[in-house]
Amino acid sequence: MKLAMIGLESSGKTTVFNALTGAEKEVGAFGKIEAHLSVVKVPDERLEWLSDLYNPRKTVYASIEFVDIPGSINDSSDPKITASCREVDALVFVIRAFEDPNVPHPLNSVDPLRDLEQIQTGLVLADMAIAEKRLEKLEKSISKGAASKEDKDEFAAIRKVMDRLEEEEPASRAGLTEQEEKSIRSFQFLTLKPFLVLLNVSDNELNSPATEKTLSSLPEAMAISASMEAEIRRLDEEDRKAFLEDLGVKELSLNAFIRKAYGTLGLISFFTVGEDEVRAWTVKEGTPAVKAAGKIHSDLERGFIRAETFSFEDLREKGSEREVKNAGLFRLEGKGYIVKDGDILSIKFNV
Numbered sequence: 352m353k354l355a356m357i358g359l360e361s362s363g364k365t366t367v368f369n370a371l372t373g374a375e376k377e378v379g380a381f382g383k384i385e386a387h388l389s390v391v392k393v394p395d396e397r398l399e400w401l402s403d404l405y406n407p408r409k410t411v412y413a414s415i416e417f418v419d420i421p422g423s424i425n426d427s428s429d430p431k432i433t434a435s436c437r438e439v440d441a442l443v444f445v446i447r448a449f450e451d452p453n454v455p456h457p458l459n460s461v462d463p464l465r466d467l468e469q470i471q472t473g474l475v476l477a478d479m480a481i482a483e484k485r486l487e488k489l490e491k492s493i494s495k496g497a498a499s500k501e502d503k504d505e506f507a508a509i510r511k512v513m514d515r516l517e518e519e520e521p522a523s524r525a526g527l528t529e530q531e532e533k534s535i536r537s538f539q540f541l542t543l544k545p546f547l548v549l550l551n552v553s554d555n556e557l558n559s560p561a562t563e564k565t566l567s568s569l570p571e572a573m574a575i576s577a578s579m580e581a582e583i584r585r586l587d588e589e590d591r592k593a594f595l596e597d598l599g600v601k602e603l604s605l606n607a608f609i610r611k612a613y614g615t616l617g618l619i620s621f622f623t624v625g626e627d628e629v630r631a632w633t634v635k636e637g638t639p640a641v642k643a644a645g646k647i648h649s650d651l652e653r654g655f656i657r658a659e660t661f662s663f664e665d666l667r668e669k670g671s672e673r674e675v676k677n678a679g680l681f682r683l684e685g686k687g688y689i690v691k692d693g694d695i696l697s698i699k700f701n702v
């Protein structure tokens with residue numbers, strides 16, 4: 352999964368990126384246009400348990416790729432910047448709530464709701480530019496009688512998107528059918544992407560009533576004190592623990608953020624196990640077994656025969672695969688089986 356951190360200038364995107372990934376990119380580098388990339392593994396105690404049981408040569412965690420996008424997403428954002436947001440699965444809006452006279456706010460005041468609107472307007476405008484161009488082109492070929500059925504379907508779908516954008520609403524409100532969504536997938540409309548909000552607060556405001564109030568007025572939001580967390584990351588293990596305890600915080604934000612992201616984006620994990628490798632995979636809720644197989648390798652999707660399946664919880668309870676089988680909890684599932692969180696799959700295939 353790939354996520355882009357976006358927001359207004361100096362909202363703390365790079366600081367959040369450092370806090371979540373442990374990177375040490377320069378912050379306050381106003382005007383720099385370089386995006387940063389970092390991959391973090393998704394902590395998962397179930398995977399650790401499986402690794403203890405199977406003792407494989409390799410244990411592979413699921414991972415999340417973060418992209419730190421510099422500068423502002425607003426009504427005058429650089430098309431190069433918005434273009435670099437298109438290839439991701441979801442957007443993370445980093446919104447400033449911290450007060451600091453040394454860090455000028457581009458709009459001269461701290462106002463999270465207004466900033467959220469600014470970002471959303473920026474995304475709507477970026478999508479409009481793409482939609483407009485495409486509509487023009489399709490219109491021409493339709494009026495010349497040179498349009499295929501696909502072209503006409505695509506035109507209708509983009510028109511639906513454009514209708515929402517013109518009302519300053521996201522394309523996600525267009526009520527596109529699966530077919531329509533497919534026909535315009537290649538445009539990667541930003542306002543069709545799911546998003547999360549990270550409210551960047553001062554350390555003394557982490558759990559304050561004011562922060563709670565702001566959070567409740569923002570969609571899919573959680574608070575982070577990014578500069579404090581980036582500092583804590585630099586401490587060694589022991590100091591870090593002590594520091595967190597002092598603050599009355601159990602852990603760094605990464606775990607909570609990942610849980611939030613999985614929940615909001617409707618993601619689940621399944622596992623593959625064996626002597627060679629124990630591995631966690633991420634798919635969307637509702638994914639059929641044949642598609643989950645394709646995640647592992649395209650051959651497994653193409654030549655899918657069946658998925659031998661049991662659940663992590665049954666394995667933990669019974670202690671071994673043999674006992675799971677003895678208890679009749681081992682299943683043979685077909686292509687259309689909907690994979691559940693915690694399933695352990697072994698795909699049988701033939702190509």
Ligand SMILES: Nc1nc2c(ncn2[C@@H]2O[C@H](COP(=O)(O)OP(=O)(O)OP(=O)(O)O)[C@@H](O)[C@H]2O)c(=O)[nH]1
Nearest residue numbers: 360361362363364365366378379381421422449451
């Ligand atoms: N006081 C305070 N300062 C912060 C906090 N988070 C970030 N900053 C400061 O705000 C400034 C901008 O932070 P960055 O992380 O570079 O912000 P950015 O959004 O990446 O900025 P651009 O990429 O230039 O748009 C830096 O000087 C940070 O140290 C915070 O929680 N509290």
Ligand SMILES: [Mg+2]
Nearest residue numbers: 364365421422
């Ligand atoms: Mg930055």
